Amino acid sequence: MTSHMSDLELEKLIRSSSFNDSDPDLNKFWRKWRNSVNPDHEEVYMPGKKGGFIVVWVVCFIIIAAGGWFGLTKYSEMVKLQKIDKGEAIVVSMVVGDAEVKNQGATVWKPMAIEDTLQMGDTVRTAADSYCELQMVKRGVFRIESSSEVYLATLVNENDNVNSKLKLDKGQLVLKPNKLKTGDSFQVETSTAVAAVRGTRFSVGVNDTGDTTVAVDEGAVSLQPVIPSIDAALTNGKLDQTTSQDLKNNLIKPVIVSPGQQASFTKTNSDNLNSAVSKALDKISANAGGQVTDTTNIVSEVKSEVASNLPPVPQSSGSISNNNSSLEDSLIPTQKLSDDSAKILNQVSADMIMSNASAMYKIDVNSDPEGAELYIDGVDKGITPSEIIFEKGKQISIKISKDGYSDFTKDVIIDSQMNINAELTVSTNVEVPETNTNTVAQIQTNTNTAPVAPPQTGGTCCRQKTSGRA
Amino acid sequence: MEDVQIIKEIKAHPFSGSAFPDETRDYIEELYKRYYSQCYNISRYYGMKKHDAEEVVQDSFIKVLKRIGSFDDSRPFKPYLFKIVLNTVRDKYRENFKHSHASIDSLLDEPSEEQQILIDSFHTKSLFHSIIIKMPEKVKEVVLLRNFSGLLIEEISEVAGVGRRQIHNLLNKGYEIIKRGLEEENK
Numbered sequence: 076m077t078s079h080m081s082d083l084e085l086e087k088l089i090r091s092s093s094f095n096d097s098d099p100d101l102n103k104f105w106r107k108w109r110n111s112v113n114p115d116h117e118e119v120y121m122p123g124k125k126g127g128f129i130v131v132w133v134v135c136f137i138i139i140a141a142g143g144w145f146g147l148t149k150y151s152e153m154v155k156l157q158k159i160d161k162g163e164a165i166v167v168s169m170v171v172g173d174a175e176v177k178n179q180g181a182t183v184w185k186p187m188a189i190e191d192t193l194q195m196g197d198t199v200r201t202a203a204d205s206y207c208e209l210q211m212v213k214r215g216v217f218r219i220e221s222s223s224e225v226y227l228a229t230l231v232n233e234n235d236n237v238n239s240k241l242k243l244d245k246g247q248l249v250l251k252p253n254k255l256k257t258g259d260s261f262q263v264e265t266s267t268a269v270a271a272v273r274g275t276r277f278s279v280g281v282n283d284t285g286d287t288t289v290a291v292d293e294g295a296v297s298l299q300p301v302i303p304s305i306d307a308a309l310t311n312g313k314l315d316q317t318t319s320q321d322l323k324n325n326l327i328k329p330v331i332v333s334p335g336q337q338a339s340f341t342k343t344n345s346d347n348l349n350s351a352v353s354k355a356l357d358k359i360s361a362n363a364g365g366q367v368t369d370t371t372n373i374v375s376e377v378k379s380e381v382a383s384n385l386p387p388v389p390q391s392s393g394s395i396s397n398n399n400s401s402l403e404d405s406l407i408p409t410q411k412l413s414d415d416s417a418k419i420l421n422q423v424s425a426d427m428i429m430s431n432a433s434a435m436y437k438i439d440v441n442s443d444p445e446g447a448e449l450y451i452d453g454v455d456k457g458i459t460p461s462e463i464i465f466e467k468g469k470q471i472s473i474k475i476s477k478d479g480y481s482d483f484t485k486d487v488i489i490d491s492q493m494n495i496n497a498e499l500t501v502s503t504n505v506e507v508p509e510t511n512t513n514t515v516a517q518i519q520t521n522t523n524t525a526p527v528a529p530p531q532t533g534g535t536c537c538r539q540k541t542s543g544r545a
Numbered sequence: 546m547e548d549v550q551i552i553k554e555i556k557a558h559p560f561s562g563s564a565f566p567d568e569t570r571d572y573i574e575e576l577y578k579r580y581y582s583q584c585y586n587i588s589r590y591y592g593m594k595k596h597d598a599e600e601v602v603q604d605s606f607i608k609v610l611k612r613i614g615s616f617d618d619s620r621p622f623k624p625y626l627f628k629i630v631l632n633t634v635r636d637k638y639r640e641n642f643k644h645s646h647a648s649i650d651s652l653l654d655e656p657s658e659e660q661q662i663l664i665d666s667f668h669t670k671s672l673f674h675s676i677i678i679k680m681p682e683k684v685k686e687v688v689l690l691r692n693f694s695g696l697l698i699e700e701i702s703e704v705a706g707v708g709r710r711q712i713h714n715l716l717n718k719g720y721e722i723i724k725r726g727l728e729e730e731n732k
Contacts, residue, residue: 080724085724099582099602103599103603104577104603107607111611
């Protein structure tokens with residue numbers, strides 16, 4: 076049949092078989108026209124375009140990156156809390172004025188701020204009119220006074236027992252360790268003496284001339300001189316290991332500083348003792364013809380030589396030692412606790428020791444006007460504005476005072492991060508000073524620092540938080 | 546309105562930025578609607594899927610509009626348009642088969658078995674369509690232009706780039722192929 080079909084019939088057949096499944100869509104055409112002329116304005120809702128995939132990938136990348144960052148932050152926070160909980164790290168709970176830290180292995184000092192953590196090997200120093208409080212959660216609280224430098228040699232040992240050894244190069248350190256368990260030890264070492272404690276409140280200070288003073292108002296502290304010449308004799312071969320250790324332990328017995336007492340070991344006494352021991356060991360070594368290995372009489376022999384070589388120690392006023400009858404008592408006289416020492420010891424107390432690393436909240440205390448003295452539970456905490464860390468659930472009594480203004484008082488139970496804003500009202504019977512004469516230093520925060528105004532008046536130690544608002 | 550008048554109107558009000566003046570848009574849309582079906586059917590008989598065929602028509606008209614300034618309106622518009630359509634179809638083939646790693650040349654001459662399956666899937670509408678799509682390229686081009694573009698023999702000759710006598714020969718050859726194919730199917 077088809078072989079007889081004419082070309083015209085065939086063309087008719089072809090044309091009747093046209094596709095009719097599409098109509099001209101003018102909107103689509105114009106949209107495509109716009110995109111072809113101006114590709115930058117491609118319709119964003121059009122599916123299957125590369126731009127859409129890029130947006131999706133960018134969004135996915137951002138979500139993954141944000142999730143990773145969030146996870147890492149949470150993980151590092153968890154590790155930090157674990158370290159604090161185990162005592163491997165301590166928390167800076169308050170900084171007034173300038174305090175700096177040099178981390179282990181670092182060569183530069185960096186500003187220390189509230190909520191920072193410190194670890195073994197770090198060194199902390201404070202400037203004049205500055206101090207900081209450090210929390211060793213569940214284990215103790217320390218306050219490093221002005222112009223001090225403390226090296227955190229050790230904090231805990233591998234069994235998580237407290238094995239704290241702090242080295243005080245200069246300044247003053249006030250400590251309130253918690254009651255220590257069996258196996259725990261806590262000591263502060265200066266260049267001339269070692270103060271070892273068991274559950275007490277005490278302070279150790281080294282003045283500019285190198286005198287070490289230990290003050291105690293709870294428990295007891297043993298204070299024992301460091302005698303470098305014994306180590307030198309060991310190094311030089313004049314003593315063997317056993318003999319040198321015997322001398323260290325027994326030549327000068329630790330002086331026990333009881334509650335209400337303070338004991339001082341002056342740099343002069345330290346130098347004299349060291350020199351006398353050195354001379355005694357030289358003589359005994361010469362007589363022995365070399366290394367001294369006989370431990371039977373070495374302590375008494377050296378003690379006898381030291382007693383004869385040691386220049387007379389002046390009787391210190393107010394001494395309550397047993398008439399300086401022993402070598403120890405003459406070298407390290409004990410006295411009644413001074414009012415200044417008692418005041419400093421009151422800066423730390425057992426109830427300040429936090430028990431939970433994950434329940435610490437920062438309290439921001441502000442006042443209008445700024446520069447008012449801040450007291451927490453009666454203890455001077457510098458001047459406003461200030462930031463302090465407290466444990467959740469703790470009840471504190473805040474008092475803010477400023478000359479010419481009525482005191483602001485408030486009792487607060489810590490249950491979250493808090494801002495305390497005190498509007499100080501002018502006292503009706505006191506003239507308001509024209510300028511803030513209290514500002515002498517600054518509180519370091521983890522935000523920024525403000526310049527420090529010079530002291531205008533003597534006496535009151537007032538500090539200003541560096542919030543940038545001053 | 547004749548094509549030439551429409552083209553003159555479009556040329557008189559060219560686009561600025563990405564937009565045409567409203568009056569020009571009306572002329573363009575008239576032209577688009579007038580030739581859409583022919584362009585679309587040619588694309589479909591070349592084996593394009595519906596979506597691809599629609600794109601071919603859109604792209605062809607976009608090319609026309611972009612080049613309208615240089616178009617000599619003393620010449621007929623339809624051959625010019627269908628030449629662009631055929632080139633766009635070929636470009637589309639190259640684009641599609643570049644992704645499927647197939648050779649356009651082999652497709653446009655004798656379809657392979659694989660391409661046959663593809664062609665069959667494109668054109669299940671009727672046996673008739675499948676015969677046309679298997680035609681040699683030049684034969685198919687002439688047959689489709691003759692039956693779907695509405696071009697005269699002279700115009701087809703211009704578009705295909707061959708003489709009028711050759712157009713007749715190609716048409717005869719094409720129709721013989723169609724008739725033979727239909728007979729074989731009827732056996």
